[in-house]
Amino acid sequence: MSVLAFTENWDGKFKKISFELVSYAHQLAAQMNTNAVVVSIGNVPEEELKKLGHYGASKIVRVEDNRISGLINKAFTAIIAQVAEKEGADVVVFSHNFTGKALAPRVAVRLRAGMASGVNALPDSLDPFVVKKGVFTGKAIGHITIKSAKKVLTLFPNSVEAIEADENAVIETFTPQLSDAHFATKVLEVKKVTDKVLLTDAEVVVSGGRGMKGADKWAPLEELAGLLGAAIACTRPVSDEGWRPHGEHVGQTGKIVAPNVYLAFGISGAIQHLGGISASKHIIAVNTDKDAPIFEAAEYGIVGDVQQVLPKLIEAVREAKKQ
Amino acid sequence: MKILICLSNVPDTTTKIKFTGDNTQFDAAGVQWIINPWDELALTRALEIKETSGTTIEKVTVLTVGKADTEPTLRKALAIGADDAVRIDAEPKDAYQVAAQITGFVKEQPYDIILCGIESSDYNGSTVGGMLAEFLDSPSVSSVSGLFLENGQIRLNREIDGGQEVLETMIPFVAIVQKGIAKEPRIPSMRGIMMARSKPLTVKPAVAADELTGFTAFELPPPHAKCKMIDAENVGELVKVFRNELKII
Ligand SMILES: Cc1cc2nc3c(=O)[nH]c(=O)nc-3n(C[C@H](O)[C@H](O)[C@H](O)COP(=O)(O)OP(=O)(O)OC[C@H]3O[C@@H](n4cnc5c(N)ncnc54)[C@H](O)[C@@H]3O)c2cc1C
Ligand SMILES: Nc1ncnc2c1ncn2[C@@H]1O[C@H](COP(=O)(O)O)[C@@H](O)[C@H]1O
Numbered sequence: 001m002s003v004l005a006f007t008e009n010w011d012g013k014f015k016k017i018s019f020e021l022v023s024y025a026h027q028l029a030a031q032m033n034t035n036a037v038v039v040s041i042g043n044v045p046e047e048e049l050k051k052l053g054h055y056g057a058s059k060i061v062r063v064e065d066n067r068i069s070g071l072i073n074k075a076f077t078a079i080i081a082q083v084a085e086k087e088g089a090d091v092v093v094f095s096h097n098f099t100g101k102a103l104a105p106r107v108a109v110r111l112r113a114g115m116a117s118g119v120n121a122l123p124d125s126l127d128p129f130v131v132k133k134g135v136f137t138g139k140a141i142g143h144i145t146i147k148s149a150k151k152v153l154t155l156f157p158n159s160v161e162a163i164e165a166d167e168n169a170v171i172e173t174f175t176p177q178l179s180d181a182h183f184a185t186k187v188l189e190v191k192k193v194t195d196k197v198l199l200t201d202a203e204v205v206v207s208g209g210r211g212m213k214g215a216d217k218w219a220p221l222e223e224l225a226g227l228l229g230a231a232i233a234c235t236r237p238v239s240d241e242g243w244r245p246h247g248e249h250v251g252q253t254g255k256i257v258a259p260n261v262y263l264a265f266g267i268s269g270a271i272q273h274l275g276g277i278s279a280s281k282h283i284i285a286v287n288t289d290k291d292a293p294i295f296e297a298a299e300y301g302i303v304g305d306v307q308q309v310l311p312k313l314i315e316a317v318r319e320a321k322k323q
Numbered sequence: 324m325k326i327l328i329c330l331s332n333v334p335d336t337t338t339k340i341k342f343t344g345d346n347t348q349f350d351a352a353g354v355q356w357i358i359n360p361w362d363e364l365a366l367t368r369a370l371e372i373k374e375t376s377g378t379t380i381e382k383v384t385v386l387t388v389g390k391a392d393t394e395p396t397l398r399k400a401l402a403i404g405a406d407d408a409v410r411i412d413a414e415p416k417d418a419y420q421v422a423a424q425i426t427g428f429v430k431e432q433p434y435d436i437i438l439c440g441i442e443s444s445d446y447n448g449s450t451v452g453g454m455l456a457e458f459l460d461s462p463s464v465s466s467v468s469g470l471f472l473e474n475g476q477i478r479l480n481r482e483i484d485g486g487q488e489v490l491e492t493m494i495p496f497v498a499i500v501q502k503g504i505a506k507e508p509r510i511p512s513m514r515g516i517m518m519a520r521s522k523p524l525t526v527k528p529a530v531a532a533d534e535l536t537g538f539t540a541f542e543l544p545p546p547h548a549k550c551k552m553i554d555a556e557n558v559g560e561l562v563k564v565f566r567n568e569l570k571i572i
Contacts, residue, residue: 010484070488073456073463096449098483101441102465102499105418105453114419114535117449130539135446139340142446143540154449184462185492188478192486200484204571228571246503247482252336252444253360253502261569272336278544282569284561285550295550300564304555316562320572 002037003029004089006080007052008099009044015201017095019055019162024155025093026056026165027122032090037061038169039083041076042068046171053169055162060171061087065178070187073102079176081110086174089150096154097200104154113150120159120279137252138278139271156279157200158258199248202231205259205280207250209235209273211266211287211306215243220310221265227317233257235273251276265306269294286310324472324494326369326383327434329425329451330400331359331415331443332393342541349445349541358396360508361440363403365498367505368470369438370404376472382406384434388415388424394524401519402511408522413529416537422454423532429459435494436477441466441501446538452499462496468503 005025007018025036035058040049042064049060061083068075080103084092092107094100096118108115116131124130128145131153135142199205206225212218218232225232232248239249250257252272258279265286267273274297277283285298286309295301302309334340334354341350358366366385373380385400386409387393397408411424429437437459439452456463468487469480479498481488511519553560565572 070490071483073453073465077457098466098481101449102453102463105422105450106457106463108419108450109422109454109457112535114417115448115450115454116536118447133447135538135541136334136338136340137336137444137447139544140342141542141544142538143542144536145539146536148535185464185490185496187488187490189489190483190486191488198485228565249502261565261571275336284564296547298550299548300553300561301550302553302555302558302561309555309558312558313561316559317565317572320562320566 001032001034002087002089003032003034004084004087004092005036005038005057006092006094006100006103007038007040008095009040009042012044013048014051016162017097017157017201018052020157020160021093021095021155022052022055022057023162023165024122024160027163028091028093031122031126035059037087037089039063039080041079049171050169053167054164056165056167057169058167060169061174062171063174063176065176067178067183070190071099071102072183072185073106074184075178075182076103077106077110078178078182080107082176083174084111091151091153094152094154096156100154104152108152111150111152112148113152114146114148115152116144116146117154118156119153120156134279137275139275156258158260158279158281193247197229197231199231199233199250199255199257202257202259204228204230204261204263205233205257206230206263206265207233207235207267208238208244208265209267210237212238212243213266215241217307218244220314224310224314224317227314227321230263235267264294264298265310267294268292269297324380324435326373326380326436326438327429328362328366328369328383328385328405329437329439329455330362330366330385330387330396331440332356332387332389332396333359333443333445336360336444340543346541347539356393356396358400359440359443361442361500363508364502364505365438365440365500366400366403366405367509368500370509371505372470372472379472379475384409386411386425386428388413388421390414397524398519399511401522401524402515403509404515406522408524409527410524411527411529417534418448418450418454419536420532420534422451422458424529425451425455426458427530428527433495437461437495437497439497439499441499452497456497459497462492463499464490464492464496465499467498467500470498470500470504
């Protein structure tokens with residue numbers, strides 16, 4: 001018996017989302033009276049792997065194969081399923097990000113496991129196994145029961161804390177059985193966005209809507225984001241108009257974000273936009289219209305013109321940072 | 324080549340969500356049903372590829388697993404331009420069961436390119452596409468934001484955390500698509516609606532498939548606390564919140 005977590009790495013490094021996942025696996029394993037095991041695929045230095053132990057992993061299974069470059073769903077699925085079998089995993093957990101969404105359903109079929117995706121808490125109960133997840137894009141919460149013996153979960157980012165729990169993790173190397181058929185897709189090129197805070201990773205997101213009034217009006221918003229170490233986001237019409245790149249579009253049809261703080265400037269708060277931000281811990285809105293729906297989702301609000309509020313806010317943040 | 328698009332039938336995105344039966348069931352009364360937004364984009368892209376690649380694409384089929392009440396959604400897809408439609412006659416309960424139903428059909432009638440959406444906007448599963456690929460033992464590429472067919476070769480763009488990748492894949496394969504795959508969903512033309520009436524919509528019996536999960540209860544999020552207003556002339560108050568409460572500076 002065990003709980004297995006798949007931790008993705010970025011150029012050999014883990015991120016907060018990886019530690020959250022290991023911590024979740026550890027707490028779940030404790031409820032089940034068993035241990036949390038981690039599987040890591042690709043080149044990760046030993047001291048980086050050790051960090052997973054600080055969040056409760058008792059064993060780390062490292063898999064390296066020189067054919068692996070980038071995410072190849074079939075190969076990764078086979079590896080994770082083989083490790084799950086070897087470790088007798090009852091529950092396999094992934095992060096609910098691009099990679100987790102790609103792999104978890106495939107692994108679930110391999111293990112004949114029922115799957116609950118985007119869960120945001122530890123199970124309500126283990127027998128029956130019931131766990132909570134957001135449904136209708138944040139408009140409601142569902143309690144889903146998994147009836148199969150094996151289970152696969154994906155954990156919604158930022159929904160649990162990464163709690164330190166010192167386990168002296170043993171690191172073990174595993175050689176998977178893979179054939180050429182596992183490598184039917186090939187990554188030809190990677191275009192990275194560098195030296196910017198990643199939207200889906202950010203603690204603070206500064207976002208603008210049509211109320212920003214044009215493609216050339218974003219300098220203050222960028223400046224504020226810089227001061228707060230925040231990522232920049234926007235609404236759909238803003239990216240459709242080409243004011244901002246598509247990668248910044250947040251909402252039901254764009255990215256789903258769950259930062260600690262989401263600052264909305266000139267955003268009306270349409271239901272489709274809220275769908276992508278409702279898991280944020282704190283929402284703050286600036287809008288000229290006191291009746292804008294965004295204020296119903298926000299915790300703090302300022303009724304005002306972004307072009308006047310932003311410079312003042314930048315000034316005040318700058319002053320506060322000096323102290 | 325043949326393209327299959329899996330469509331899920333979902334409540335319009337502006338639907339007010341309510342539950343019945345002591346919060347155990349979604350209240351479908353008065354709900355307007357639509358093609359899941361990503362599936363609609365997938366269909367649009369499939370039709371664009373068909374139109375721009377000569378005779379390479381023989382047909383574009385749409386498929387849904389659902390009871391007879393999902394047929395208007397399939398007819399809409401036909402009106403948008405799909406060549407034929409398939410309905411597998413089963414109530415969708417769980418991703419594993421739905422993926423198994425689609426697998427039964429595809430094993431009987433193979434397709435070269437299968438498109439699924441990244442998630443259904445109702446239960447936000449993000450599950451069926453990946454499960455289908457594994458049942459079929461096909462390669463899959465997910466978070467696909469671009470799909471191109473050039474000289475019989477498939478190219479895909481995939482979104483990753485912090486960038487984008489360009490991939491190639493063998494055929495057959497499953498692409499799980501998201502925003503960017505097509506610009507705007509196509510809307511049915513008058514002529515499309517007329518033609519849809521005579522296009523084939525085949526109903527297939529369900530195959531035996533297990534349900535491994537089920538929703539047992541729902542709740543609505545707690546009502547939101549009232550927004551605390553700060554005067555526009557006094558943004559310093561907000562900065563205090565940043566520092567003392569939110570601890571972001
Ligand atoms: C199927 C579907 C999916 C969709 N998916 C998404 C999605 O994923 N993400 C998304 O964002 N939208 C999505 N939309 C669009 C959504 O319905 C809204 O149209 C959109 O979110 C509105 O964007 P906005 O707030 O920037 O613009 P508007 O609604 O035009 O709001 C602008 C706001 O700025 C305020 N304002 C104006 N001037 C100023 C000023 N000087 N200072 C301060 N405030 C000012 C106005 O009072 C207004 O509230 C979707 C729509 C559909 C139908
Ligand atoms: N009942 C269904 N019939 C056909 N395709 C479906 C069905 N449910 C989900 N899908 C497909 O799987 C994708 C992801 O759905 P889900 O896993 O339910 O979030 C959808 O975008 C569809 O392409």
